[in-house]
Amino acid sequence: MSAAQVGFGSPQPPAGAGRKRQAPRAVPAPRPHPRLAGAAVVLAGAGLGAVAALAITGESARQLAVPGGLLTFAGSLTGMVGTYLALVMVLLVSRIPLIERVAGQDGLVRWHRALAPWPISLIAAHALLLTLGYAEAARSGFWHELGVLLNRYPDMPTATAALGIMCLIGVISVRAVRLRLPRETWWLIHLWIYLALAISFAHVIVLGPAFVGHPLTRLVWSLCWAGTAGLVLCYRFGLPVLRSLRHRLTVAEVRAEGPGVVSVILAGRHLDRLAVSGGQFFLWRFLTPGMWWQAHPYSMSALPQPPYLRLTVKGRGDHSRALARLRPGTKVAIEGPYGAFTTYAQQRPKALLVAGGIGVTALRSLLEDLPRGSAPVVVLRATRAEDLVLAPEVRELVRHRRGKIHELTGPRDQAAIDPVSLPRLVPDLQDRDVYVSGPEGFVTDVVEVARALGVPHESIHHEAFAL
Amino acid sequence: MTKAPWLMVAGAVAGFLGVLGLHKPATPASGATPGAASGQASSPVASPSASSAGSGPATGPVTATGPATTVTGPAEQYGYGELAVRVTIRGSRITGLTVPLIRTAEPFSQQLASQAIPVLRNEVLSAQGTNINAVSGATYTSQAYATSVQAALDQLHFK
Numbered sequence: 001m002s003a004a005q006v007g008f009g010s011p012q013p014p015a016g017a018g019r020k021r022q023a024p025r026a027v028p029a030p031r032p033h034p035r036l037a038g039a040a041v042v043l044a045g046a047g048l049g050a051v052a053a054l055a056i057t058g059e060s061a062r063q064l065a066v067p068g069g070l071l072t073f074a075g076s077l078t079g080m081v082g083t084y085l086a087l088v089m090v091l092l093v094s095r096i097p098l099i100e101r102v103a104g105q106d107g108l109v110r111w112h113r114a115l116a117p118w119p120i121s122l123i124a125a126h127a128l129l130l131t132l133g134y135a136e137a138a139r140s141g142f143w144h145e146l147g148v149l150l151n152r153y154p155d156m157p158t159a160t161a162a163l164g165i166m167c168l169i170g171v172i173s174v175r176a177v178r179l180r181l182p183r184e185t186w187w188l189i190h191l192w193i194y195l196a197l198a199i200s201f202a203h204v205i206v207l208g209p210a211f212v213g214h215p216l217t218r219l220v221w222s223l224c225w226a227g228t229a230g231l232v233l234c235y236r237f238g239l240p241v242l243r244s245l246r247h248r249l250t251v252a253e254v255r256a257e258g259p260g261v262v263s264v265i266l267a268g269r270h271l272d273r274l275a276v277s278g279g280q281f282f283l284w285r286f287l288t289p290g291m292w293w294q295a296h297p298y299s300m301s302a303l304p305q306p307p308y309l310r311l312t313v314k315g316r317g318d319h320s321r322a323l324a325r326l327r328p329g330t331k332v333a334i335e336g337p338y339g340a341f342t343t344y345a346q347q348r349p350k351a352l353l354v355a356g357g358i359g360v361t362a363l364r365s366l367l368e369d370l371p372r373g374s375a376p377v378v379v380l381r382a383t384r385a386e387d388l389v390l391a392p393e394v395r396e397l398v399r400h401r402r403g404k405i406h407e408l409t410g411p412r413d414q415a416a417i418d419p420v421s422l423p424r425l426v427p428d429l430q431d432r433d434v435y436v437s438g439p440e441g442f443v444t445d446v447v448e449v450a451r452a453l454g455v456p457h458e459s460i461h462h463e464a465f466a467l
Numbered sequence: 468m469t470k471a472p473w474l475m476v477a478g479a480v481a482g483f484l485g486v487l488g489l490h491k492p493a494t495p496a497s498g499a500t501p502g503a504a505s506g507q508a509s510s511p512v513a514s515p516s517a518s519s520a521g522s523g524p525a526t527g528p529v530t531a532t533g534p535a536t537t538v539t540g541p542a543e544q545y546g547y548g549e550l551a552v553r554v555t556i557r558g559s560r561i562t563g564l565t566v567p568l569i570r571t572a573e574p575f576s577q578q579l580a581s582q583a584i585p586v587l588r589n590e591v592l593s594a595q596g597t598n599i600n601a602v603s604g605a606t607y608t609s610q611a612y613a614t615s616v617q618a619a620l621d622q623l624h625f626k
């Protein structure tokens with residue numbers, strides 16, 4: 001059966017009104033466990049408190065009173081907390097399933113970006129404060145003391161190099177600089193953080209006052225680092241490679257769906273064992289010259305129909321535009337599935353799905369997970385009617401589920417979604433979770449409208465497509 | 468995960484208090500309050516590592532007269548080990564400094580200490596007090612030395 005015959009129209013709706021679907025298709029993604037994820041967060045917080053306490057218990061009141069004592073203590077504290085936060089940064093983007101299923105990969109990346117200034121500035125402060133403290137105690141100058149530190153203490157040159165790498169990564173990640181760098185260059189330099197962390201490990205264990213003479217502390221610290229490395233190797237690198245090898249995806253067909261929008265249909269093995277939920281996305285790596293070094297996130301635009309898998313993409317940047325020129329047979333590596341934009345997140349009995357432009361792709365696959373009779377309301381918003389891609393499929397899926405679809409086309413002032421128009425379209429908003437998907441600005445606006453209309457935070461789910 | 472920041476805070480408090488609660492200073496002698504004039508505050512365990520440099524009477528200007536009083540300052544824990552300094556005073560001068568107790572966690576600190584202690588001894592004798600420079604590269608050792616000396620001086624009401 002070729003891809004063209006599969007059609008990827010509306011597949012069989014789930015049988016049984018209100019019951020969990022029993023459709024013969026790919027396995028759903030494992031259920032998220034928010035409580036366990038919450039416990040992991042508490043654990044991470046405990047580690048933070050513990051390292052701060054370690055730095056504090058390493059000092060006595062009298063040590064603070066001597067020249068340089070306060071600076072040395074501050075240097076020790078900032079070093080411990082900063083390094084711990086650096087580990088947390090790595091863990092946030094290690095795609096650990098327990099956390100990722102609850103927070104979503106996109107959410108974790110947001111937190112990673114928000115947290116970033118802290119470990120970098122704390123560790124830079126640590127270096128500065130310690131040098132100043134030692135210099136004051138020895139009554140020597142800052143630069144002289146810096147020389148002493150680098151020459152006399154073991155593992156300091158590598159630690160300094162590690163700090164340099166961290167600061168470089170911080171600098172290139174500033175928005176103004178990042179936009180000027182080619183994406184590959186930024187990414188390659190960013191990966192050096194693994195190297196920086198590896199080479200700075202020694203100086204902490206060998207020189208840190210909390211560790212010298214405290215074998216238990218050393219053991220626990222080492223285990224934390226080994227554990228982090230293990231998690232990274234396993235979930236960030238290992239699992240995606242294994243999945244790609246197991247499913248052996250290749251491009252089967254590239255189809256035009258609308259102006260600037262193409263669907264890429266992939267064929268692969270064992271797709272009946274690929275555990276995904278509607279609304280999730282993958283990072284796709286097309287193994288062809290010019291594209292193989294980049295993995296880009298795109299939502300699935302339908303649940304897998306073994307042996308086929310589909311994504312639908314709007315050509316906005318170089319990579320997405322290049323998808324239209326993909327040749328059948330091109331191999332594809334995947335990372336994922338990721339995303340918490342699924343029916344597992346649903347709190348209320350019914351759902352409202354709002355899509356802006358290409359955001360319809362995530363909702364199209366999410367719809368398949370809604371059981372028959374669940375009566376969803378779907379709002380599709382686009383500037384022009386021809387931008388409403390996949391609309392026929394969505395209409396049929398909605399019809400099978402006894403829902404309603406509203407297609408709003410036209411310029412913003414004529415077809416807006418605001419606190420006045422939305423309740424008219426959706427009178428029973430208080431019974432519905434809101435799923436919003438589309439460009440960032442659109443998603444922010446609709447989420448604001450939902451909040452203004454009293455939809456609680458836990459019932460709003462969003463997937464913003466960044467450029 | 469809207470409650471995540473609060474969970475982090477709760478965990479941080481728990482972890483912080485937990486470590487504080489579990490933390491035990493290595494010897495009970497550290498942080499001892501000044502006792503009687505000749506109180507022996509250091510632990511009676513003989514130091515396994517010998518590095519008592521500069522033992523014996525003062526090498527500085529000997530104009531001191533009168534009976535000598537000796538006090539051993541408390542053992543100062545300094546992260547890489549601990550040390551206590553025994554101070555001898557004659558009249559109004561510091562005349563002797565020895566280190567009866569020094570324990571270091573590993574060889575590097577041991578080496579630093581054996582290099583730093585003679586220097587520190589001379590510094591204290593010249594300054595006749597603890598307003599001394601730390602030895603470059605042995606900051607923690609110097610601080611512990613000075614602190615122990617100062618505590619001993621306080622016990623003797625030395626000015």
